[in-house]
Amino acid sequence: MSIHALIVDDSSVMRKIVERSLRQAGLDLSKVSEAGNGAEALSVLADHQVDLILCDINMPVMDGLEFIKQLPAVANAKGVPVVMITTEGSESHVVQALSLGARGYIRKPFTPDQVKEHVIPILGGKS
């Protein structure tokens, strides 16, 4: 099944790396939407249904934790798995992200294999 992924990171280079890692993981990406922060990502979700969200934490305007805090109120985000990809490696960030609904947590730097390990299982039949 084809996947529409939303990649949220303030670095356009990192967004491209994440996209490439998803393709290397074997995901059939029908569409990739990009956002530079949480607020932009909410705007994308206002108009588009996505299947997977990959999200950084440290971003200007709206960070990744605030973004996932607001996701339950977004109709197009209902049941959409979120995986954090971030340099923040503290246990408190991991616990906070998971308690807010994130399904996975990947620390930068990462390998494509790590992306595969975290993303494929949570997509279930969709991958």
Next chain:
Amino acid sequence: MNLAHGAQAPTANHAVWISLLEVSIREVFELMLSSELTASQNVDAGVLDVTAMIGLAGQLCGVLSVRCSRRAAALMTSKMLNVDIDKVGPEMSDALGEVCNMVAGNFKNKISGLAEGCLLSPPTVITGDDYSLHSQAEEPGLQVHMLFENMPMTISLQIQA
């Protein structure tokens, strides 16, 4: 390594922190750029005309910087984006900033207590070598010289507290 030893830790454990910084740098380049760095004793600072900087605040205050040549920064970008080096454009600053960000994050995650108590600023990238940097750093800084694809690179951590 635990920051509970206090701000004097960089002085008292200079070699340990240098070692952790070097491992942090190597990991970023191996995992994200598929590039193995080699150690270098000295670097001609005159050829380092691109600088990425990240501010650290909290339990550890200071600035981490990555300095290299434009050619090296372009090659890093090329490897990160998987594009030809001649096609690299303004995204070079973004790429070098992200390298600096990952080195800083990876370094603080290796020191117990620092991952929780130290925040990173967004990266800033300066192009050109005609500038001077004033720092309030009181502690001696950490500096690692490496060769990236035979091109020199200097990573510094200036510690203020």
